[in-house]
Amino acid sequence: MIARLGRQLFGSVISVFALLGFLFVPLGERTGLEHAKAILATPEASRAGKGLLTQLEAVKRHFFSPPSKPETTPSKHLQREVADSGR
Numbered sequence: 611m612i613a614r615l616g617r618q619l620f621g622s623v624i625s626v627f628a629l630l631g632f633l634f635v636p637l638g639e640r641t642g643l644e645h646a647k648a649i650l651a652t653p654e655a656s657r658a659g660k661g662l663l664t665q666l667e668a669v670k671r672h673f674f675s676p677p678s679k680p681e682t683t684p685s686k687h688l689q690r691e692v693a694d695s696g697r
Contacts, residue, residue, distance in 0.1 A: 632642040639646070649655060 634641060637645060
């Protein structure tokens with residue numbers, strides 16, 4: 611149990627250092643965060659984001675919309691049962 615806690619603590623410390631490096635260590639003239647912001651500000655990234663939102667809205671409508679009303683005409687199975695009962 612202590613070994614697992616130690617591994618989690620070690621992983622957390624490494625993650626904090628990686629985040630600090632991304633935020634504050636320059637890669638050329640900019641930090642990793644500044645590079646990411648510049649990339650996301652391009653028109654291509656904007657179009658990709660809009661396309662992703664369109665797809666997510668379609669998935670949301672497909673899975674989370676209320677079910678459609680059932681048909682008012684009886685099914686073929688029910689029609690067959692009624693026909694068979696009259697014989």
